[in-house]
Amino acid sequence: MNATATLRLALAALVRNRTRSLLTMLGIVIGVAAVIVTIAIGVGASAQVQTNIQKLGANLIVIQPGSITAGGARSGFSGASTLTPQDGLAIAALPGVAAVSPLVTLRTQVVAGQNNWQTSVSGVAPSYTFIKSWPLASGRFFTQSDDAAAAKVAVLGQTVIAQLFPDGSNPIGATVLIKGVPFTVIGTLTPLGQSGMGQDQDDTVLIPYTSAMERLTGLTTVNQLMVSAASANVIDAVQNEATTLLAARHRIAPGQPDDFQVRNLQSIAQAAASTGAVLEFLLAGVAAVSLIVGGIGIMNIMMVSVSERTREIGLRMSVGARGVTILRQFLAEAALLATAGGAVGVVVGIAGTTAIALAAHWPTQIPPAAVVLSVAFSALVGIFFGYYPAQRAAQLNPIEALRFE
Amino acid sequence: MTPVVAVRDLRKVYQLGDTEVAALRGVDLTIEPGEFIAVMGPSGSGKSTFMHIVGLLDAPTAGTYAFEGTDASNLDADARADIRSRRLGFVFQAYNLLPRTSALENVELPMVYSGVPEAERRRIALEKMEIVGIAHLAKHHPNQMSGGQQQRVAIARSLVNNPGLILADEPTGALDTATSLEVMRLFARLNAEAGITIMLVTHEPDIAAHARRTVAFRDGLVVGDAPNRERAA
Numbered sequence: 247m248n249a250t251a252t253l254r255l256a257l258a259a260l261v262r263n264r265t266r267s268l269l270t271m272l273g274i275v276i277g278v279a280a281v282i283v284t285i286a287i288g289v290g291a292s293a294q295v296q297t298n299i300q301k302l303g304a305n306l307i308v309i310q311p312g313s314i315t316a317g318g319a320r321s322g323f324s325g326a327s328t329l330t331p332q333d334g335l336a337i338a339a340l341p342g343v344a345a346v347s348p349l350v351t352l353r354t355q356v357v358a359g360q361n362n363w364q365t366s367v368s369g370v371a372p373s374y375t376f377i378k379s380w381p382l383a384s385g386r387f388f389t390q391s392d393d394a395a396a397a398k399v400a401v402l403g404q405t406v407i408a409q410l411f412p413d414g415s416n417p418i419g420a421t422v423l424i425k426g427v428p429f430t431v432i433g434t435l436t437p438l439g440q441s442g443m444g445q446d447q448d449d450t451v452l453i454p455y456t457s458a459m460e461r462l463t464g465l466t467t468v469n470q471l472m473v474s475a476a477s478a479n480v481i482d483a484v485q486n487e488a489t490t491l492l493a494a495r496h497r498i499a500p501g502q503p504d505d506f507q508v509r510n511l512q513s514i515a516q517a518a519a520s521t522g523a524v525l526e527f528l529l530a531g532v533a534a535v536s537l538i539v540g541g542i543g544i545m546n547i548m549m550v551s552v553s554e555r556t557r558e559i560g561l562r563m564s565v566g567a568r569g570v571t572i573l574r575q576f577l578a579e580a581a582l583l584a585t586a587g588g589a590v591g592v593v594v595g596i597a598g599t600t601a602i603a604l605a606a607h608w609p610t611q612i613p614p615a616a617v618v619l620s621v622a623f624s625a626l627v628g629i630f631f632g633y634y635p636a637q638r639a640a641q642l643n644p645i646e647a648l649r650f651e
Numbered sequence: 652m653t654p655v656v657a658v659r660d661l662r663k664v665y666q667l668g669d670t671e672v673a674a675l676r677g678v679d680l681t682i683e684p685g686e687f688i689a690v691m692g693p694s695g696s697g698k699s700t701f702m703h704i705v706g707l708l709d710a711p712t713a714g715t716y717a718f719e720g721t722d723a724s725n726l727d728a729d730a731r732a733d734i735r736s737r738r739l740g741f742v743f744q745a746y747n748l749l750p751r752t753s754a755l756e757n758v759e760l761p762m763v764y765s766g767v768p769e770a771e772r773r774r775i776a777l778e779k780m781e782i783v784g785i786a787h788l789a790k791h792h793p794n795q796m797s798g799g800q801q802q803r804v805a806i807a808r809s810l811v812n813n814p815g816l817i818l819a820d821e822p823t824g825a826l827d828t829a830t831s832l833e834v835m836r837l838f839a840r841l842n843a844e845a846g847i848t849i850m851l852v853t854h855e856p857d858i859a860a861h862a863r864r865t866v867a868f869r870d871g872l873v874v875g876d877a878p879n880r881e882r883a884a
């Protein structure tokens with residue numbers, strides 16, 4: 247008997263036992279749908295983390311204080327910073343460097359009239375908006391001369407504006423008190439939304455780093471140097487040269503650990519990607535387990551089916567079916583059930599994913615390979631778990647099978 | 652002419668735990684083409700065992716069996732299945748039709764395994780259903796038919812591969828007297844008009860009387876073999 251004939255026999259048997267077939271499929275449907283939904287959420291989330299990291303800025307290299315110990319673990323950032331704006335100027339002179347901005351951060355109270363708000367205040371250089379690819383919504387950004395004068399000017403993020411100017415009035419020209427010091431608002435930033443780490447990036451006030459150091463922190467050091475390489479090709483070179491330069495400037499003896507660390511966005515992106523991969527792997531594992539449970543369901547029902555249909559098997563054998571033909575029919579039934587269950591599961595999974603994306607506003611993505619693989623896997627599950635019952639059916643003795651009550 | 656069935660000193664021993672049950676203890680029998688034989692005997696005399704071996708559903712423990720001139724004593728399960736598929740037809744006491752399946756599809760079933768193309772299957776099945784007088788029930792399912800009608804479906808099914816031998820184990824065992832008579836007349840007509848060789852197992856002399864020859868079994872041996880002088884009509 248050829249394959250089409252076997253499939254048609256199997257199909258006829260499945261249609262004859264419609265309810266049982268549908269119930270058997272249910273396990274696989276749920277398994278495959280679970281696989282699709284979890285993969286869609288996992289892939290969607292890590293894709294969003296990636297784009298968010300890309301959004302952080304062009305060819306960004308971040309230099310932070312602190313060292314890497316021999317074991318590879320980072321010592322805390324809490325250690326006193328040794329990074330200075332002069333380090334930044336020196337790095338800016340290196341070839342391949344497009345822009346450098348120091349970053350001085352503090353959390354403090356900002357007051358405008360009756361309204362006040364606890365926010366993150368960042369002291370940065372004029373190149374900051376370029377480094378972050380963050381355009382202004384209105385007004386202007388500060389200049390070199392604002393920097394040189396430690397001018398009391400500020401640029402506000404949208405969340406801060408919403409908190410301090412709830413009546414919708416134009417903040418430009420208004421005075422805000424930052425840690426009690428009056429600053430004039432000269433510009434507003436476009437909304438950026440949440441960062442990949444879930445922070446509200448618009449909850450920020452930008453001021454010249456010189457003003458932040460002289461008027462707010464009173465320190466001569468900065469929290470971070472943000473360096474933008476001229477192109478993606480020179481990121482590694484810039485990173486190496488900046489490391490060498492800073493080590494020399496900080497008089498780090500050879501063999502001693504640096505008191506700073508230089509990281510680029512790619513390494514951060516890679517770290518995030520590997521975290522995402524672990525997550526996807528876990529989710530897919532859980533989903534695969536549910537598929538296997540579905541397969542065991544198939545085996546169960548096929549076993550029941552074989553004993554329920556013992557007389558039918560005996561009859562088929564008596565009219566000339568070989569054992570192997572019976573085996574193939576039962577295998578085909580299991581594979582058909584599992585594949586059909588897989589196909590329905592894909593539809594349910596896509597529908598479920600869409601529903602979740604709409605309801606929870608989660609980013610989701612369904613890779614076509616996941617669809618193909620989960621259907622193929624469920625067919626395999628069907629064949630694997632269908633084999634034992636099919637084998638039992640094929641080995642029945644026709645006389646005993648016919649006599650079976 | 653080559654006999655359809657030729658068995659010599661056929662023996663069958665069943666192993667039941669430690670005890671051995673000798674169901675057949677040396678049967679000799681020849682069935683020529685066109686014969687209509689009734690096998691009779693008390694319960695446990697080995698009638699069904701004999702029919703299963705002749706029908707190649709089971710293998711003998713000892714002795715020889717030639718089916719249509721070829722030795723069939725030592726065939727494996729697949730080879731037996733192939734001969735059943737092409738040359739043998741079965742009718743059972745319990746009809747054994749596939750449930751939730753139309754009469755037509757039930758009749759077609761043996762041809763599915765012997766590889767007859769679909770259109771041809773349909774044509775042959777309808778033709779045989781016509782012969783046994785149930786063509787108008789082609790679309791009915793077994794649970795929509797009387798016992799006699801179901802047994803006719805089973806008889807049509809046994810005919811589709813033009814078998815050299817039809818084996819019927821108590822085919823009227825589940826039917827009332829009137830329906831039994833109709834079914835036996837059908838067998839007699841198939842034998843007389845189409846020349847189909849039939850071996851039928853029964854307890855009842857009235858039923859056996861429709862055959863042309865009666866073989867009596869007792870304790871696994873043939874104890875009587877005679878043509879029927881007075882055939883029922």
Ligand SMILES: Nc1ncnc2c1ncn2[C@@H]1O[C@H](COP(=O)(O)OP(=O)(O)OP(=O)(O)O)[C@@H](O)[C@H]1O
Nearest residue numbers: 665666667672674693694695696697698699700701
């Ligand atoms: N599968 C089996 N295992 C063990 N013993 C068996 C088996 N089949 C039949 N027997 C025994 O073989 C003997 C013959 O049985 P068989 O079924 O051939 O009798 P029968 O003439 O058909 O009887 P009945 O008229 O009751 O159908 C009996 O003693 C029976 O118990």
Ligand SMILES: [Mg+2]
Nearest residue numbers: 698699700820
């Ligand atoms: Mg019997």
